[in-house]
Amino acid sequence: MAKVLVVTSGKGGVGKTTSTxxxxxALAQTGEKVVVVDFDVGLRNLDLVLGAERRVVFDLINVxxxxxxxxxxxxxxxxLENLWLLPASQTRDKDALTDEGVGSIIADLxxxxxxxxxDSPAGIERGATLAMRYADEAVIVTNPEVSSVRDxxxxxxxxxxxxxKAEKGLRVEKHVxxxxxxxARASRGEMLSIEDILEILATPLLGIIPESQDVxxxxxxxxxxxxxxAASAPARAYVDAARRLMxxxxxxxxxxxxxxxxxxxLGRRAA
Amino acid sequence: xxxxxxxxxxxxxMRGRSYVAFVFSPxxxxxxxxxxxxxxxxxxxxxxxxxxxxxxxxxxxxxxxAIAHLVASLEQRNVRVLGIxxxxxxxxxxxxxxxxxxxRPCVLMQNEPKKPEAKPKPTSxxxxxxxxxxxxxxxxxxxxxxLGSVGSGAEIVAGGSIHIYGALRGRAMAGVNGNSSARIYCxxxxxxxxxIDGYYQTAEDIDEALRNRPAQAWLEGDxxxxxxxx
Numbered sequence: 001m002a003k004v005l006v007v008t009s010g011k012g013g014v015g016k017t018t019s020t021x022x023x024x025x026a027l028a029q030t031g032e033k034v035v036v037v038d039f040d041v042g043l044r045n046l047d048l049v050l051g052a053e054r055r056v057v058f059d060l061i062n063v064x065x066x067x068x069x070x071x072x073x074x075x076x077x078x079x080l081e082n083l084w085l086l087p088a089s090q091t092r093d094k095d096a097l098t099d100e101g102v103g104s105i106i107a108d109l110x111x112x113x114x115x116x117x118x119d120s121p122a123g124i125e126r127g128a129t130l131a132m133r134y135a136d137e138a139v140i141v142t143n144p145e146v147s148s149v150r151d152x153x154x155x156x157x158x159x160x161x162x163x164x165k166a167e168k169g170l171r172v173e174k175h176v177x178x179x180x181x182x183x184a185r186a187s188r189g190e191m192l193s194i195e196d197i198l199e200i201l202a203t204p205l206l207g208i209i210p211e212s213q214d215v216x217x218x219x220x221x222x223x224x225x226x227x228x229x230a231a232s233a234p235a236r237a238y239v240d241a242a243r244r245l246m247x248x249x250x251x252x253x254x255x256x257x258x259x260x261x262x263x264x265x266l267g268r269r270a271a
Numbered sequence: 272x273x274x275x276x277x278x279x280x281x282x283x284x285m286r287g288r289s290y291v292a293f294v295f296s297p298x299x300x301x302x303x304x305x306x307x308x309x310x311x312x313x314x315x316x317x318x319x320x321x322x323x324x325x326x327x328x329x330x331x332x333x334x335x336x337a338i339a340h341l342v343a344s345l346e347q348r349n350v351r352v353l354g355i356x357x358x359x360x361x362x363x364x365x366x367x368x369x370x371x372x373x374x375r376p377c378v379l380m381q382n383e384p385k386k387p388e389a390k391p392k393p394t395s396x397x398x399x400x401x402x403x404x405x406x407x408x409x410x411x412x413x414x415x416x417x418l419g420s421v422g423s424g425a426e427i428v429a430g431g432s433i434h435i436y437g438a439l440r441g442r443a444m445a446g447v448n449g450n451s452s453a454r455i456y457c458x459x460x461x462x463x464x465x466x467i468d469g470y471y472q473t474a475e476d477i478d479e480a481l482r483n484r485p486a487q488a489w490l491e492g493d494x495x496x497x498x499x500x501x
Contacts, residue, residue: 124405146423150404150422150423150424151404153403153404153405153422153423153424153425154403154404154405154422154424156403157402157403157404157405157406157422157425158403158405160400160403161406199420199438200420200422200423200438200440202401202419202420
């Protein structure tokens with residue numbers, strides 16, 4: 001049974017694309033057949049994070065409009081043979097997406113893949129609503145700050161009302177993924193705590209991704225963080241989150257950076 | 272001693288009971304009026320069968336024989352006259368229906384098929400899930416109860432009171448139809464705005480000491496009061 005999972009947030013810049021790529025790669029590494037679909041038409045990024053930008057020929061809009069077949073637009077990852085990308089168009093805008101077109105593509109993808117990860121654009125307009133429209137499950141990416149949490153709350157409300165599942169009276173299964181979490185700052189009260197976020201959102205937690213330089217490093221070299229440095233703290237957190245998505249029970253810990261001896265000796269830089 | 276058995280006397284019990292009777296008020300010419308009756312009977316035969324009918328003769332001046340003829344004519348049409356009113360008793364013979372007095376007008380009940388009664392509209396709304404940012408719940412008919420929190424940027428508008436079994440982080444507007452006795456109750460007050468019957472307080476006006484506590488808000492004249500619930 002294929003699962004359609006939307007990665008969404010409302011607010012921009014919280015790590016939707018990074019999380020889509022990292023979760024997609026982590027799921028593919030377990031042997032699942034995964035496609036990541038970029039819904040950010042006009043501002044595509046997922047191709048860059050996956051390092052596939054130079055191989056894009058056709059895109060989502062071409063398939064929606066019948067210019068290309070789905071198989072022509074799908075790009076296979078060079079590192080993981082189970083991971084595929086359906087890129088967005090950079091030249092069009094989100095109005096080019098239609099409900100029926102997205103519906104038929106999702107139905108087609110369901111027959112070919114185990115997991116369909118939809119990378120939602122920011123906002124609550126057409127692109128975001130169509131990305132979540134056919135979802136079975138949702139990962140709501142949230143940063144530990146109030147504006148992100150409030151936007152996530154808004155998105156959860158939309159997941160409960162605007163999706164096909166919700167309209168049929170069913171529930172979209174929702175998970176909160178907290179990214180850019182800094183344990184030290186949270187304990188100093190400079191960030192919302194995990195408890196505060198979960199209390200506001202009243203939604204189960206999928207994982208806590210620590211703030212880390214590795215995330216930026218990985219996206220700059222065009223690799224999901226889970227592949228670029230599997231031992232890094234964010235990579236381990238994403239792998240745990242992917243295992244939870246597959247139904248495993250994994251204890252919730254915030255992975256911390258493993259510091260080398262030199263780092264530990266020179267750990268404190270004068271500010 | 273001689274004992275004589277006293278026969279027990281049966282008491283005749285009298286009870287009063289009132290019935291609704293059709294009142295016929297004949298007008299001259301009587302022939303024309305009888306034709307009207309015929310037309311009514313033609314439309315719905317048996318309309319007067321088994322129903323008490325009273326003749327009101329106050330609009331006409333009929334002789335004894337004319338009254339006898341009228342009663343007989345109605346008898347022919349299967350309309351039995353229970354009594355007569357509005358006429359001098361001297362004009363009635365023993366064989367005629369008795370004179371009635373003291374009648375009061377009333378509305379005739381029509382035996383129409385009962386319409387299915389419209390269900391009374393519900394006067395309360397219960398929401399079993401949290402109200403999320405951006406959602407607006409408007410229920411002007413009565414109270415709103417939320418089993419969960421109301422998120423920042425969400426709003427509840429109620430004609431009656433608002434009960435929130437969770438944190439209130441958004442806006443709550445109670446008594447919007449001018450119900451100044453409406454109240455707002457919540458388990459944890461972090462509201463952006465509270466309003467009752469048009470009087471409002473924003474987050475800035477709400478006493479910091481109340482924050483994060485169970486609280487209720489109500490109107491005292493034109494002043495909104497907020498107090499902790501425990």
